[in-house]
Amino acid sequence: MEILFVVVALAIIIFSVLTVTARRILRSATYLLFTLFATAIVYFMMDYEFLGAVQIAVYAGGIVVLFVFSILLTSRPGEAGERLESRRRGLGILTAVAVATVFGWVLVSRCSQLLVPQPETGLYTMQQLGADMLSTSRGGYMLPFEAVSVLLLACIIGGVVVARRR
Amino acid sequence: MEIKLLYYLIPSLIMFCCGVYGFLTRKNMIAILISLELMLNSIDINFVVFNRYLYPDGHEGMFFSLFAIAIAAAETALAIAIIINLYRATKNIDVRDTNKLKG
Numbered sequence: 716m717e718i719l720f721v722v723v724a725l726a727i728i729i730f731s732v733l734t735v736t737a738r739r740i741l742r743s744a745t746y747l748l749f750t751l752f753a754t755a756i757v758y759f760m761m762d763y764e765f766l767g768a769v770q771i772a773v774y775a776g777g778i779v780v781l782f783v784f785s786i787l788l789t790s791r792p793g794e795a796g797e798r799l800e801s802r803r804r805g806l807g808i809l810t811a812v813a814v815a816t817v818f819g820w821v822l823v824s825r826c827s828q829l830l831v832p833q834p835e836t837g838l839y840t841m842q843q844l845g846a847d848m849l850s851t852s853r854g855g856y857m858l859p860f861e862a863v864s865v866l867l868l869a870c871i872i873g874g875v876v877v878a879r880r881r
Numbered sequence: 882m883e884i885k886l887l888y889y890l891i892p893s894l895i896m897f898c899c900g901v902y903g904f905l906t907r908k909n910m911i912a913i914l915i916s917l918e919l920m921l922n923s924i925d926i927n928f929v930v931f932n933r934y935l936y937p938d939g940h941e942g943m944f945f946s947l948f949a950i951a952i953a954a955a956e957t958a959l960a961i962a963i964i965i966n967l968y969r970a971t972k973n974i975d976v977r978d979t980n981k982l983k984g
Binding site: 716717720723724727728731732734735740743744747750751754757758761762763765766769770773774777778781782785786788789802803804806807808810811812814815818819822826829830831832833834836839844847848854856859863866867870873874877878 | 887902908912919933953955957962
């Protein structure tokens with residue numbers, strides 16, 4: 716478990732740095748895919764198998780494919796590996812380091828509360844998850860579930876309206 | 882060695898900072914969207930990890946991440962539709978040059 720954690724943490728760090736520093740946008744999308752896979756492994760380590768499966772199916776299977784298609788659609792023929800330039804790199808590094816400093820200081824100052832081991836819990840089965848998702852009582856998520864379905868419908872209609880040819 | 886809560890927050894923090902850096906420095910709109918996904922993803926990790934370590938009896942963080950993933954997918958699909966439409970109109974998706982709507 717410890718070795719797996721070290722590998723996953725290193726993968727997250729290295730691939731997310733590569734995602735924002737890669738010179739070609741297709742490579743950037745590929746590194747994003749690896750970062751998302753490493754995140755899915757974190758979810759599996761937290762015993763949330765369904766969330767890890769959703770992460771792989773929706774992010775790695777849906778969003779990254781969408782990214783690759785749109786990269787190929789928006790680059791001129793023969794320029795799919797177009798080089799990316801960066802602007803205001805100093806400002807970017809400054810802001811990222813400032814964010815890291817502030818949040819890192821918060822983490823260090825709350826160190827004693829954050830150094831807790833993972834508690835043992837019972838298995839959260841798919842049956843329980845489905846029942847919680849569709850229940851209206853306390854701890855149920857019926858309303859957000861329906862709201863998300865309406866949001867996805869609006870997104871489908873919006874996508875068709877925005878992208879159709881006139 | 883036991884894996885503590887703090888150890889999960891460090892890669893997540895670095896992922897978020899990478900997202901901030903990419904969001905500010907990239908010029909291609911799709912690359913900016915990719916950086917946005919990095920930030921959203923690091924927040925999802927935090928929700929799940931806090932849920933699992935500090936409140937193991939509830940599952941609020943897991944459900945929040947679940948809905949956040951669904952909303953992120955919808956948002957990405959719409960943003961990509963807009964970007965492709967913009968590319969069709971101007972043959973360019975550089976954020977510095979997309980000033981057609983500017984008054």
